Amino acid sequence: MKLVLLEKNAEKMTIEVRNENHTFLNLLRENSWKAGSKQTSYIIEHPNLSQPKLIVRAKDPKKNIEKSVQMIIEQAKQFDKEFKRVIKK
Numbered sequence: 001m002k003l004v005l006l007e008k009n010a011e012k013m014t015i016e017v018r019n020e021n022h023t024f025l026n027l028l029r030e031n032s033w034k035a036g037s038k039q040t041s042y043i044i045e046h047p048n049l050s051q052p053k054l055i056v057r058a059k060d061p062k063k064n065i066e067k068s069v070q071m072i073i074e075q076a077k078q079f080d081k082e083f084k085r086v087i088k089k
Helices: 022-034 061-087
Strands: 002-008 012-018 039-043 053-057
Touching (some): 012 061, 022 039, 022 061, 053 061
Antiparallel strands (some): 039 053
């Protein structure tokens, strides 16, 4: 994964997320909404010729994305804990 910052101002940030697809971008988008963004979306203009772009509008887009990532990490930890519990049976 490689990130390229395309746009950044007080209330909007656009980041190109190279080598990712709908799965990761949807997870990030959903958690950004939960973290309080005004609007979060992504676009993949062409599946073979372009890279996905994540667009976040929030009071502080940087903090919103950071919080979203922490939420994803916590979800993964919870899944790992539950998975380990289940497979011990």
